Amino acid sequence: MSEAPGQPPAKPRQPPAKTGRSPVADRRTPAPGPARGSARPARGGRRAARRTVAALAALLVVTTAAGVWVYRDLQGNIRSADVDNKIGDDRPPNMSPGSKNILVVGSDSRAGANAEYGRGLTTMQSDTLMVLHLAANREWATVVSFPRDSWVRVPACDRGDGSTSGPHHAKINEAFAIGGTTGEVEGAAACAIKTVEQNTGLRIDHFMSVDFQGFKGMVNALDGMEVCPRAAIRDEKARLDIPAGCQTVRDEDALGYVRARYGVGDGSDLGRIGRQQEFMRALADRAQEKLTSPGAMYGLLESATKSLTTDKALAGIQPLYGLASRLKAIPPGRLTFVTVPNYPRSMDVPSDTANVVWRYPETADLFTALARDREVREESVAAAGEDPLYASAIRVRVLNGTGTPGLAGEVARSLRLAGFTITGTGNAPAAVARTSVTHPAGLARQARALASRLPGTTVSQSADAPEGLVTLTVGNGFDGMP
Numbered sequence: 001m002s003e004a005p006g007q008p009p010a011k012p013r014q015p016p017a018k019t020g021r022s023p024v025a026d027r028r029t030p031a032p033g034p035a036r037g038s039a040r041p042a043r044g045g046r047r048a049a050r051r052t053v054a055a056l057a058a059l060l061v062v063t064t065a066a067g068v069w070v071y072r073d074l075q076g077n078i079r080s081a082d083v084d085n086k087i088g089d090d091r092p093p094n095m096s097p098g099s100k101n102i103l104v105v106g107s108d109s110r111a112g113a114n115a116e117y118g119r120g121l122t123t124m125q126s127d128t129l130m131v132l133h134l135a136a137n138r139e140w141a142t143v144v145s146f147p148r149d150s151w152v153r154v155p156a157c158d159r160g161d162g163s164t165s166g167p168h169h170a171k172i173n174e175a176f177a178i179g180g181t182t183g184e185v186e187g188a189a190a191c192a193i194k195t196v197e198q199n200t201g202l203r204i205d206h207f208m209s210v211d212f213q214g215f216k217g218m219v220n221a222l223d224g225m226e227v228c229p230r231a232a233i234r235d236e237k238a239r240l241d242i243p244a245g246c247q248t249v250r251d252e253d254a255l256g257y258v259r260a261r262y263g264v265g266d267g268s269d270l271g272r273i274g275r276q277q278e279f280m281r282a283l284a285d286r287a288q289e290k291l292t293s294p295g296a297m298y299g300l301l302e303s304a305t306k307s308l309t310t311d312k313a314l315a316g317i318q319p320l321y322g323l324a325s326r327l328k329a330i331p332p333g334r335l336t337f338v339t340v341p342n343y344p345r346s347m348d349v350p351s352d353t354a355n356v357v358w359r360y361p362e363t364a365d366l367f368t369a370l371a372r373d374r375e376v377r378e379e380s381v382a383a384a385g386e387d388p389l390y391a392s393a394i395r396v397r398v399l400n401g402t403g404t405p406g407l408a409g410e411v412a413r414s415l416r417l418a419g420f421t422i423t424g425t426g427n428a429p430a431a432v433a434r435t436s437v438t439h440p441a442g443l444a445r446q447a448r449a450l451a452s453r454l455p456g457t458t459v460s461q462s463a464d465a466p467e468g469l470v471t472l473t474v475g476n477g478f479d480g481m482p
Contacts, residue, residue: 001084001311002100002205077305079185080315083207086158086179086190092203096373098136102323103193103207105129105176107185107309126176126192131202133370138326140334142376144366148173151345151355152199153482157191160184165191169417171355172199185209185309198482200367201455206311214307216255221299222286224250225279227257235260338366338381341388348392348419357419359388361445364452391419394446397466398425399473401432411474414481418453428473434458435475440465453481 106128129146150172157165157175160182172195179191193204219225228246235241240256242249249257258279287300314320327335341359345352362384369376396415400408408425416422436458439447444461447470451457456477465471 001207001313074301074305075317077302077308078315078317078320079309080312081184081186081189081207081209081309082312083186083190083193086187087193090155090194090198092197092201092371094203095371096136099373100132100134100205101202101370102132102134103129103189103196103204104132105189105192105207105209107176107188107209107211126173126188129172129176129192129196131196131200131204133202134326135375136373139330140336140375141327141330142336142338142370144370145337145339146172146196147340147342147356149355150340150342151352151357152195154178154191155194155198157194158187160187172196189309189311201371202367203371206314208314209309211307211309212255212259214303215258216251217303217307218283218287218300219254220250221296221303222283223296224248225254225282225286227279233257233260334375336376336378338376338378341366341381341384343388343390345419347388347390357391360391360449361452389445389449391449392421394450395421395423395469396450397423397469397471399428399471400426401428401430401435401473402476402478403431407474407478411472411478411481415472418481420450423469432473432475433477435478436460436473437470438462438465438473439470440467443468443470446470455479455482 105126107126126148129148131144131146133142133144135141148171151169152172154165154168154170154172154175156167157179159165159178160180165178175191175195176188180188189207189209193207196202197204226246226248227242229242229244232244233240233242235256238256238260239252240260242253242257310320314323341362342356343359345355345357348357362381365384366376366381396412398408398412398415400406408427412422412425435454435456437447437451437454438460439462441461443465444459447459450470450472451459454472456479457472
């Protein structure tokens with residue numbers, strides 16, 4: 001991984017303490033998180049993403065504001081993971097030197113004290129996944145949240161037990177579980193990084209992983225957190241059973257509140273992410289209230305640092321303070337929060353009601369902009385997703401323009417798995433060097449949606465193109481679908 005983004009001042013100043021408590025879920029406020037498959041991300045989801053980054057920045061600043069009296073003690077708590085050797089060389093190029101992409105993972109580990117949760121599940125789980133992009137000029141930043149139910153291609157990964165997983169399609173959070181088969185964060189983070197890189201084209205520079213047990217300790221150190229659910233929550237999997245109304249939660253109830261999914265709201269993972277982000281923002285506010293209480297602050301900081309694992313360049317109080325300072329210095333209007341444009345996979349595969357797929361070409365446009373360090377506007381991403389184009393609505397003919405027998409059929413199978421409607425395969429009239437998509441008048445959007453899934457593919461309109469179809473001609477330089 002690369003060097004840490006930014007350096008702290010020699011003596012960080014203590015931020016002013018806030019007053020007043022901040023209940024996590026006010027009864028007058030709609031539940032956070034967009035509805036699954038909505039054409040446009042709900043405002044609650046965007047607010048929740050903002051609170052996540054605000055919480056991250058606030059907690060990092062609180063950690064460093066404690067002063068030298070705990071610096072040496074807490075410094076040793078932060079664990080580092082060397083992932084470079086596990087990621088491999090098949091990585092996207094760095095298209096904007098100076099910018100930074102930081103992968104943030106909320107780890108729901110099944111090891112140690114977490115073993116009582118989710119018996120029978122894979123050793124490690126990633127419960128929250130997002131990428132923070134810091135511009136090279138440090139004048140703007142974008143946070144991209146990944147729905148945990150995103151159906152993506154997971155590349156081959158080292159399991160850590162001497163075996164290697166095969167490439168396959170699954171929920172995006174499975175990557176963390178595969179790499180973390182033996183309970184080591186290094187492997188889990190490496191597989192998650194590979195999966196994000198190969199599905200987005202973004203080069204990941206740093207990562208941060210926060211474990212849930214440390215989260216529970218932070219809540220307890222602050223004497224619990226107030227939540228105000230509008231209805232009783234009973235979720236057996238999250239081990240939570242609490243009544244409606246305002247109440248203080250701590251210990252297992254606090255952990256269950258952020259893990260609950262099936263007993264509250266619409267039962268979607270997107271809704272759970274919203275509650276987690278809202279809770280973290282309230283946690284950060286409460287932490288700043290406790291700056292003048294040494295006992296509470298030490299307990300908070302000890303739990304926070306013990307729950308944190310980063311790459312080697314970020315593993316320390318000073319580099320974390322540098323990151324927090326960069327975040328806090330960005331003007332509110334230049335800090336953008338988006339969720340990967342998505343829709344229910346059931347629109348392409350009716351039998352799959354549990355996952356979402358990313359929208360194209362909007363998703364490709366988003367990640368291409370970030371890879372090239374071009375500022376992303378929240379409104380533009382939202383507007384681009386107003387009218388989703390389902391892959392199943394795109395009819396594709398695949399032609400083989402190479403000398404490799406059977407390649408058209410192989411590509412057609414991959415496209416079917418991605419949800420496209422394949423009308424036929426065949427050989428191109430002549431060999432071609434580059435992969436291309438041609439289309440008749442009126443199907444430009446469909447052609448671009450297909451081409452955006454295949455990096456380096458050209459798009460053109462042709463008067464000879466069959467009506468109602470887009471034609472994919474596979475060239476000699478074809479590298480396969482991500």
